[in-house]
Amino acid sequence: MRGVKKDNLPTKLCPVCNRPFTWRKKWERDWEHVKYCSDRCKKQKIVAT
Structure with a gap:
């Protein structure tokens, strides 16, 4: 199997759209x-700054 399992990918929160x-x-x-x-x-x- 190639690549990374999508269940194990890291995530972040976008500070603009949350x-x-x-x-x-x-x-x-x-x-x-x-x-972002x-x-x-x-x-x-x-623009917001």
């Missing part, structure tokens, strides 16, 4: 620095 989001392969190198679930939430954070 929804949980799970680890993605593209975030593998910098998961500890990922704060999407570019949309990232942009809303900048």
Whole structure:
């Protein structure tokens, strides 16, 4: 079997929309620095400040 079981993926809460989001392969190198679930939430954070 390839990959990681989806049940075991780490999750975080997005500070903008307060929804949980799970680890993605593209975030593998910098998961500890990922704060937002999407570019949309990232942009809303900048506007709200």
